[in-house]
Amino acid sequence: MSKNTPKAIRGTQDIFGADAESFAFVVETFERVRKLYRFRRVEMPVFEKTEVFSRAIGETTDVVSKEMYSFEDRGGDSLTLRPEFTAGIARAYLTNGWQQHAPLKVATHGPLFRYERPQKGRYRQFHQIDAEIIGAAEPQADVELLAMADQLLRELGIEGVTLNLNTLGDVASREAWRAGLIEYFSKVRGDLSEDSQERLEKNPLRILDSKDPRDKAFLADAPKIDEFLSDEALAFFENVTSGLDAAGVKWTRAESLVRGLDYYRHTAFEFIPDEGSAAADALGAQSTVLGGGRYDGLIESLGGSVTPAVGWAAGIERLAMLVGEKEAAPLHASIVPIGENGAKVAASLASFLRMHDLSVDVAFRGNMKKRMTRANDAGAFFALILGDDEIASRKVAVKNLRTGDQSLCSFDDVAVVLSEAVEGEEMARVARKFRGSGGFAGKERHPFSNY
Incomplete structure (x- = not known):
């Protein structure tokens, strides 16, 4: 700096x-x-x-x-x-x-x-x-x-x-209390702090809030509101x-x-x-x-x-x-695209998963090793790897960053696989949502129809 x-x-x-x-x-x-x-x-x-x-x-x-x-x-x-x-x-x-x-x-x-x-x-x-x-x-x-x-x-x-x-x-209770406070504190005016002496006529209730030791000596015996209610x-x-x-x-x-x-x-x-x-x-x-x-x-x-x-x-x-300190919401998946074609498909996949309540990040910078390291450091549950071979077979390489297991998953099933694998009621709800909508099935809702 x-x-x-x-x-x-x-x-x-x-x-x-x-x-x-x-x-x-x-x-x-x-x-x-x-x-x-x-x-x-x-x-x-x-x-x-x-x-x-x-x-x-x-x-x-x-x-x-x-x-x-x-x-x-x-x-x-x-x-x-x-x-x-x-x-x-x-x-x-x-x-x-x-x-x-x-x-x-x-x-x-x-x-x-x-x-x-x-x-x-x-x-x-x-x-x-x-x-x-x-x-x-x-x-x-x-x-x-x-x-x-x-x-x-x-x-x-x-x-x-x-x-x-x-x-x-x-109003009536407060005014009676105010008058009682003025009468009480007026008897000890000279012993009050300068601020409380000024407040005595304008706003005697504020004396009760004073932190000055000179005032505190008189607060315990001051009239209480219950006497005037x-x-x-x-x-x-x-x-x-x-x-x-x-x-x-x-x-x-x-x-x-x-x-x-x-x-x-x-x-x-x-x-x-x-x-x-x-x-x-x-x-x-x-x-x-x-x-x-x-x-x-x-x-x-x-x-x-x-x-x-x-x-x-x-x-x-x-x-x-x-x-206390709170962590960011869990990252469900980090998409790791390889090559220009992978980047295009990654954008489609990320958009679709986010629309279905899955938290997704795209690792678009650095070599493969650095991208995987960032996915781990971010706390992602999964890394979704998209290279030319995966795209050609219309599949995604899904690596579980908790267990290290890796497998291929079709475009149609990846969202359900992610949802069911992540623990918690929220993920179960997302899985049910995908089953109800048919996953990626149907050309009109399929984000990868051009690949």
């Missing part, structure tokens, strides 16, 4: 190999699970007008005040690379008239951007999966979202993670917890779990690694695996009518770290 070669921007990453396979596994599993729950796929712009995020996330938050990538375009508009999905989805819900689909269940994934200190599991360009239900005030919506998140983590094979759950109450808010939370119990989702109460912004209501949750678990060891200090909550006031802050909503998001990089 030359000294003049540009380097990657700090806080970004180039993902390749087993890491890329883990990343893809998370996305593929998410896509499969969201379809089971009938969440509709949406694609959102990577940048929005800055006000979408400043109004939705809050001017006083660190995300808006310190972490957003904002710039002025040639038309003089202030634009921002999205730091999260929810605000953009809420904007789209209003501007596209998606109210007609309420309750709307949507899911998406992709890159997000925040200017923050890069560290393990945290980047300036990072990726998230996201799921939202907009227009549903019922606690059953919270239960469904949490059941979906729980199933996703289980299907990813992530263990040692517990759902931490709290309630923030309804209305009957309606208590009933809502009980419906959520009983629904989770019925769905078989394990949870634990976390009274310290809060959301500082005023539009959050009722349910707040995070899936957190258990102490001493492999998940905790993998993530280090960045312990939240998946988090979210109910944000019934967000749509209203963007100029819409009062609209209940609940959602969650999870970092793909963090999930991939917990999943």
Whole structure:
């Protein structure tokens, strides 16, 4: 690499190999699970007008005040690379008239951007999966979202993670709690950190999230939300917890779990690694695996009518770290053509096998020995050798790279032979598919009729 070669921007990453396979596994599993729950796929712009995020996330938050990538375009508009999905989805819900689909269940994934200190599991360009239900005030919506998140983590094979759950109450409960917190922390204002002194009047709930030792000394005795819950808010939370119990989702109460912004209501949750678990060891200090909550006031802050909503998001990089390294999908066959004629037939054979769900590579470079070595290194089950003699007899030399056995196989039978020989239910399914379609029989479907 030359000294003049540009380097990657700090806080970004180039993902390749087993890491890329883990990343893809998370996305593929998410896509499969969201379809089971009938969440509709949406694609959102990577940048929005800055006000979408400043109004939705809050001017006083660190995300808006310190972490957003904002710039002025040639038309003089202030634009921002999205730091999260929810605000953009809420904007789209209003501007596209998606109210007609309420309750709307949507899911998406992709890159997000925040200017923050890069560290393990945290980047300036990072990726998230996201799921939202907009227009549903019922606690059953919270239960469904949490059941979906729980199933996703289980299907990813992530263990040692517990759902931490709290309630923030309804508007009346939250306001009463807020007043109680202001009264409590005002008595010790001078002993609080500078940030918490500033938050005291604007957003006292954020003090409960403080990691500053000066604040922690007063958190244990701070008023709890349960002291202020209305009957309606208590009933809502009980419906959520009983629904989770019925769905078989394990949870634990976390009274310290809060959301500082005023539009959050009722349910707040995070899936957190258990102490001493492999998940905790993998993530280090960045312990939240998946988090979210109910944000019934967000749509209203963007100029819409009062609209209940609940959602969650999870970092793909963090999930991939917990999943561990993944190998590429198995290579069923590497085609080794010999000569110009072999290359032409190899292209036809590869195309046909791929159309029938067989993973195939064509070794088109190097001498015979190098091509066979590459087939072995790639983990192929078989090498399919195509030379002039094989083509003349309308056959393929099939070498089992696991056993070393080699035999000739007719063009008509090669797909069935491959399918039946490779272990696993998937290959059995492919074999049945070929039998049902008649293999290569029939000139209209035969890819080698010219040879």
